[in-house]
Amino acid sequence: MTQTKAGPDIAAGRLPEDAYSENFSDLHPLLEQHEAQVEADRCYFCYDAPCMQACPTSIDIPQFIRQISTGNPDGSAKTIFEQNILGGMCARVCPTETLCEEVCVREVAEGKPVKIGQLQRYATDHYMSGHDETPFSRAAASGKKVAVVGAGPAGLSCAHRLAVHGHEVTLFDARDKAGGLNEFGIASYKSVENFAQREVDFVLSIGGIELKTGMRLGDNIDLAELRATFDAVFLSIGLGGVNALNKENESHNGVLNAVDYISDIRQADELSQLPVGRNIVVIGGGMTAVDIAVQKKLLGADDVTIVYRREQDRMNASKFEQELAQTTGVKILTNAQPHALVTENGHISSIELERTVSLADGTLNGTGEILSLPADMVFKAVGQTLVRDDLDATIALEKGRIVVDADRKTSLDDVWAGGDCVLGGEDLTVTAVEDGKIAAESINAALNA
Numbered sequence: 364m365t366q367t368k369a370g371p372d373i374a375a376g377r378l379p380e381d382a383y384s385e386n387f388s389d390l391h392p393l394l395e396q397h398e399a400q401v402e403a404d405r406c407y408f409c410y411d412a413p414c415m416q417a418c419p420t421s422i423d424i425p426q427f428i429r430q431i432s433t434g435n436p437d438g439s440a441k442t443i444f445e446q447n448i449l450g451g452m453c454a455r456v457c458p459t460e461t462l463c464e465e466v467c468v469r470e471v472a473e474g475k476p477v478k479i480g481q482l483q484r485y486a487t488d489h490y491m492s493g494h495d496e497t498p499f500s501r502a503a504a505s506g507k508k509v510a511v512v513g514a515g516p517a518g519l520s521c522a523h524r525l526a527v528h529g530h531e532v533t534l535f536d537a538r539d540k541a542g543g544l545n546e547f548g549i550a551s552y553k554s555v556e557n558f559a560q561r562e563v564d565f566v567l568s569i570g571g572i573e574l575k576t577g578m579r580l581g582d583n584i585d586l587a588e589l590r591a592t593f594d595a596v597f598l599s600i601g602l603g604g605v606n607a608l609n610k611e612n613e614s615h616n617g618v619l620n621a622v623d624y625i626s627d628i629r630q631a632d633e634l635s636q637l638p639v640g641r642n643i644v645v646i647g648g649g650m651t652a653v654d655i656a657v658q659k660k661l662l663g664a665d666d667v668t669i670v671y672r673r674e675q676d677r678m679n680a681s682k683f684e685q686e687l688a689q690t691t692g693v694k695i696l697t698n699a700q701p702h703a704l705v706t707e708n709g710h711i712s713s714i715e716l717e718r719t720v721s722l723a724d725g726t727l728n729g730t731g732e733i734l735s736l737p738a739d740m741v742f743k744a745v746g747q748t749l750v751r752d753d754l755d756a757t758i759a760l761e762k763g764r765i766v767v768d769a770d771r772k773t774s775l776d777d778v779w780a781g782g783d784c785v786l787g788g789e790d791l792t793v794t795a796v797e798d799g800k801i802a803a804e805s806i807n808a809a810l811n812a
């Protein structure tokens with residue numbers, strides 16, 4: 364739990380009790396059957412469908428939409444799960460507006476794409492509400508053992524595909540439950556009713572996967588031991604460290620890591636018990652910054668400002684996420700960067716920001732102009748880092764990430780990696796799922812060679 368000592372203006376229960384469930388209800392409620400039918404009928408079932416080419420997991424989108432259209436949602440879900448076993452979560456969290464829906468011919472022609480993400484959710488939710496097990500069966504036992512380290516999207520995807528191929532998988536995770544960022548790292552209104560854990564159970568239902576929690580690489584397991592015990596290893600350890608602002612007073616009360624607080628919100632039994640400030644400042648421009656800012660507003664904070672050092676069109680958060688923040692009442696202050704954290708009695712009280720300007724060559728300069736925002740909580744959302752214990756001496760790293768080839772193979776013959784921990788990782792659930800899938804096929808080929 365994040366340590367947030369009561370500051371001058373931090374309190375729990377800022378809203379009436381019933382406001383919490385309303386504010387944190389499903390962002391995109393499930394389509395009704397007739398709505399799904401109408402939406403599916405909008406699809407042109409394009410040949411060489413651009414939506415399918417834009418999907419990182421290459422789901423056959425026209426095929427699954429046609430199956431909905433013909434009254435076969437379970438068949439549709441199977442089409443999705445064949446390419447993406449975490450299709451249910453991806454339907455909730457994928458930035459479809461910059462992937463499949465952006466290139467949908469109906470978006471290009473009319474500015475109104477087929478709602479591919481919501482149709483995917485309709486099909487996968489329909490299947491999972493009627494079946495506890497995945498629609499796949501395991502091949503005959505191969506006698507091979509694979510360690511998968513990290514039970515987030517990449518690890519779950521890899522473990523499932525390996526299990527389908529008949530291998531015995533041990534799935535390690537440092538936390539007390541599986542799911543990774545799906546469980547601990549996304550805004551609560553994107554995945555309600557414990558969906559992340561239901562999806563973990565669904566993935567594990569394939570059999571042949573032993574989940575071991577509380578096992579952290581470099582702590583109570585190490586890579587050398589795993590390589591000696593297993594026929595292959597897949598690393599999907601994510602990014603466990605958090606970048607600092609490197610300012611004085613950063614360790615004072617009220618200066619917090621956004622990822623920790625997002626996890627607290629996800630795991631909270633009672634949202635009304637979480638401490639909320641009146642004036643919140645979030646430093647960063649990505650999805651994490653938006654996730655924490657919107658949720659603080661929904662928890663009852665009066666004033667929430669995202670501070671981003673460049674222009675708004677350079678923010679990593681998608682346009683949809685930026686609009687979500689602004690329609691929720693979050694302000695976005697651009698071209699400003701932290702200058703000083705001001706504290707009173709050991710607690711943050713305000714933040715001084717320096718105005719910035721981007722030069723033609725892309726460099727960012729401070730202008731020297733200083734402004735101040737009152738703040739009883741400041742959240743750092745300026746990126747995460749790979750925790751490298753146990754890796755530095757053994758495996759090729761570049762720019763602080765694990766180097767992999769197109770098959771997600773590392774510099775070690777028997778070790779593969781995927782998800783956020785690898786160089787070029789895109790910080791998306793769907794690309795992590797694809798990494799796990801590609802690695803599993805490569806591992807399977809190597810074990811059968």
Ligand code: SF4
Pocket residue numbers: 405406407408409412413414415424425428466467468469477479
């Ligand atoms: Fe259907 Fe749009 Fe994909 Fe064409 S591009 S197949 S209309 S979803």
